[in-house]
Amino acid sequence: MATVIGLSLYELQQQLTEAISAGAAIVYYVHTLQAFNYFLPGDRELYANEMKSLRKQLRRGIIIDIKAGEDFHIYGKTLYPLDVKFDGVSCHAYMLLHQQGDISDSIFTPYFFSNRDKRDAFLRWLLR
Secondary structure: OOOOOOOOHHHHHHHHHHHHHOOOOEEEEEOOOOEEEEEOOOOHHHHHHHHHHHHHHHHHOOEEEEEEOOOEEEOOEEEEEEEEEEOOOOOHHHHHHHOOOOHHHHOOEEEEEOOHHHHHHHHHHHHO
16 A cells, blocks of 8 residues: 655745744754654754764664755755665655655755754764
8 A cells, every 4th residue: 555645845844944933953854743843052952862863873774874965945044954864764855845856855854954064063973
């Protein structure tokens, strides 16, 4: 039986805009909710736990690829994605946000950072 996914470009853009307006330090897609979640700069403990979880998943082979994505622009704001490839998981929301119609855009799940240097430092930490 096929799985049906109901996503709205408008809703995804609104979720990102809400996160940006709230001052989010990082915005990431939660597959089980089919929605974006975010951490504010003061959410240090939650943020640290999520980052440690990503590192463990990378070491265990649940994450099979990770890289700095191309700058992502939305409503005049630039976000700096960390593209995370989970084994056997597609992110059709990311494909929809790219608005290119290219199914290969769904290979990665985005973790959007508001700061390029912090994204790059986190990526270095993950890969060491």
